[in-house]
């Protein structure tokens with residue numbers, strides 16, 4: 130049975146190069162909070178990031194260009210399932226493949242870990258994010274009506290079967 134503690138080993142096997150996703154730490158919190166504010170109407174706070182960074186079921190990856198954090202992805206992983214909690218790319222760096230690169234990296238790691246299913250929630254109106262997820266094989270499996278507190282928009286629940294042949298993930 131795969132163990133979540135195997136994550137460190139799995140991550141060490143991944144290439145580390147400029148423009149590639151890397152694991153984020155507490156020193157990245159100010160940049161994360163700034164990006165959150167730019168990208169989401171209900172942003173996570175510094176306190177929320179302090180709770181998840183370094184806390185084993187959570188994993189945070191980001192991509193830097195120079196000193197700038199241009200995008201990040203947060204996920205929660207158990208032995209068989211994972212959930213993508215957040216993914217965002219700075220508005221000035223969108224449509225240049227960063228979102229795709231982060232998702233690809235994370236799905237590759239999840240497959241290595243033997244994780245079988247991935248889940249996420251996305252606003253009904255968020256077509257860019259839905260297009261990204263669909264390109265990786267995520268499918269709509271449910272709806273949480275009036276889920277988001279700011280505008281009562283529906284959340285679409287999407288699922289990916291990680292045991293199927295990876296399309297854009299390797």
Ligand SMILES: CC(C)(COP(=O)(O)OP(=O)(O)OC[C@H]1O[C@@H](n2cnc3c(N)ncnc32)[C@H](O)[C@@H]1OP(=O)(O)O)[C@@H](O)C(=O)NCCC(=O)NCCS
Pocket residue numbers: 168169215216217218219222223224225226227228229230250251252255256257258260261262264
């Ligand atoms: C969703 C998001 C992370 C995508 O990041 P990105 O780096 O711009 O995405 P990429 O350049 O890697 O695009 C990958 C694919 O996603 C889809 N996509 C991305 N932006 C899109 C847009 N504006 N319209 C339609 N499809 C889009 C396309 O399928 C694209 O593939 P293609 O370029 O071959 O057509 C980014 O738009 C973002 O940060 N949005 C705000 C935060 C957010 O809504 N996060 C999701 C929360 S659920």
